[in-house]
Amino acid sequence: MGATRRRFTEEYKEQAVTFVIDGGRSVAEVARNIGVHEMTLGKWVKKAKDEAGNSQLPDAVLDESERAELVRLRGEVKDANSTIAELQMQVEFAKKVATWFAKGKGGFKRS
Structure with missing residues (x-):
């Protein structure tokens, strides 16, 4: 079956x-x-x-100013996504460093 x-x-x-x-x-x-x-x-x-x-109407084509704004906004989104990715990498690195120090491998001795 x-x-x-x-x-x-x-x-x-x-x-x-x-x-x-x-x-x-x-x-x-x-x-x-x-x-x-x-x-x-x-x-x-x-x-x-x-x-x-x-379903889009044939006359729903972007005019010149709308197209320019679309290109500008896409660039802004790309830049923002790059910034976010970089910040996420920095956070992950900071977490690893904090974990490393928390395990006592930081080279600092407590007195």
Whole structure:
């Protein structure tokens, strides 16, 4: 006998897709967290993106000032993400140093 195929409601699929698209999470991460195969969730996300792309009006093209602002904002986001990554590395390093000193390997002797 074959395994029973799971069925998901449209609301469940929409919520999972929202976690990926709006939540900025990867398909793999969300799939792991909700217990759905990565390929299944990937298909849901692709379908949602395709439907969203088809629903845009043809005259919804960006004008020159909007495009310039979009480029500027994307640059700001990229810079902010780089800063965040650097700060996260510094925090991890500080944690390692603190752990190292806490284990008494700091070379300082208490009197």
